[in-house]
Amino acid sequence: MEALRFTGTGSEYFKIWIVNVLLTIITLGIYYPWAKVRNRRYFYANTNLADRNFEYHATGKQLLLGFLIGLVLFVIYNIVTQVAPQFAVVFMALFMLILPWLIWRSVMFNMKVTSFSNVHFSFRGKLKTSYKIFLGYPLLVIIFIIILGIVASIAIPQLHIETMENPTILIIGSIILGFLSMLVYVFIIAIIQKKSKEYIIGNSFYGQGEFSIKLETKKFLTIYAKAIGLVLIPLVVMGLGTLGMGAGGVEILFVIGYLGFMVSFLLVGAYIVSRTRAYIYENTLLDNRVSFKSTLGARALAWVMFTNFLMIIVTIGFAMPWAKVRMARLMLENTLVDTSVGFDDYITQEQERGGAIGEQIGEVFDVDIDVGF
Numbered sequence: 119m120e121a122l123r124f125t126g127t128g129s130e131y132f133k134i135w136i137v138n139v140l141l142t143i144i145t146l147g148i149y150y151p152w153a154k155v156r157n158r159r160y161f162y163a164n165t166n167l168a169d170r171n172f173e174y175h176a177t178g179k180q181l182l183l184g185f186l187i188g189l190v191l192f193v194i195y196n197i198v199t200q201v202a203p204q205f206a207v208v209f210m211a212l213f214m215l216i217l218p219w220l221i222w223r224s225v226m227f228n229m230k231v232t233s234f235s236n237v238h239f240s241f242r243g244k245l246k247t248s249y250k251i252f253l254g255y256p257l258l259v260i261i262f263i264i265i266l267g268i269v270a271s272i273a274i275p276q277l278h279i280e281t282m283e284n285p286t287i288l289i290i291g292s293i294i295l296g297f298l299s300m301l302v303y304v305f306i307i308a309i310i311q312k313k314s315k316e317y318i319i320g321n322s323f324y325g326q327g328e329f330s331i332k333l334e335t336k337k338f339l340t341i342y343a344k345a346i347g348l349v350l351i352p353l354v355v356m357g358l359g360t361l362g363m364g365a366g367g368v369e370i371l372f373v374i375g376y377l378g379f380m381v382s383f384l385l386v387g388a389y390i391v392s393r394t395r396a397y398i399y400e401n402t403l404l405d406n407r408v409s410f411k412s413t414l415g416a417r418a419l420a421w422v423m424f425t426n427f428l429m430i431i432v433t434i435g436f437a438m439p440w441a442k443v444r445m446a447r448l449m450l451e452n453t454l455v456d457t458s459v460g461f462d463d464y465i466t467q468e469q470e471r472g473g474a475i476g477e478q479i480g481e482v483f484d485v486d487i488d489v490g491f
Contacts (some may be wrong), residue, residue: 391419407459426445
């Protein structure tokens with residue numbers, strides 16, 4: 119297998135980035151679509167596999183309409199929340215109704231304007247499936263939270279009255295209720311992750327070549343369960359450490375525990391991203407012949423995330439280009455593609471079978487969706 123390479127540099131990207139920032143400020147944000155295109159073209163053009171590059175073919179004009187509509191809706195939402203806060207819920211409900219369409223449209227557009235070695239990608243997922251995944255399942259989460267709130271408001275006060283002489287029962291009952299609630303919530307989130315990634319990747323094409331993917335919900339549950347354990351460890355240690363300590367000792371331990379929690383939170387994020395990414399890659403195929411692999415480690419990702427954060431804070435944001443380049447290089451160099459199955463011949467075949475854009479899609483509502491790549 120061969121790893122992707124990133125050939126860009128922080129100093130090179132800084133020139134693009136600073137011009138984008140200045141022009142966006144001068145034009146009061148209107149230049150943002152063109153800035154986004156320039157950023158993507160730079161990173162795509164510097165992504166290399168087997169001496170072949172990716173390309174991004176969209177234009178700022180194509181992104182402009184979606185950006186302007188999004189900007190207008192954002193302004194309207196802020197005005198509504200200030201003048202009539204009660205209508206904010208209605209506004210958010212309407213946004214949830216159109217979000218699946220926005221995601222579907224955005225994925226289709228971005229696939230069409232992305233190519234590798236002159237062969238374009240495409241997306242052929244159905245809109246109704248997008249609504250099922252990005253509206254149906256989130257509604258289950260909302261319904262679950264509402265039911266949980268109703269149950270808690272009824273059960274906890276009643277339990278408190280009945281257990282005034284034995285508060286331990288109340289504490290245990292609350293812990294059990296919280297634990298069961300967390301399990302249900304994590305299970306629904308795991309289903310959404312599985313379905314969304316199967317939907318986007320499983321309906322993607324490279325030329326006429328078809329991506330296929332098969333995932334299991336229990337794998338995501340295992341990843342999330344381990345991640346929760348990483349968060350709970352410092353909390354449990356801090357709780358046990360406070361037993362029998364004086365006020366000063368408790369304060370010191372609290373500070374140490376808080377720092378430990380922040381470090382654990384960073385590691386948890388890196389752990390979820392790296393493990394999810396590895397699982398998705400190892401179960402993805404292109405035309406049942408080209409396989410993929412991710413070697414991204416949680417500690418390496420956490421280190422880059424942490425040092426990038428420090429760089430940006432210390433330089434008041436001016437290190438952002440170097441931070442983005444470091445992250446891109448880390449991700450790409452840990453992305454492997456099986457090129458041993460006559461990869462050059464395969465690309466040539468796809469070019470001959472139809473590598474050009476099949477249809478012109480104009481304006482787009484550009485929504486960034488994480489599919490694990």
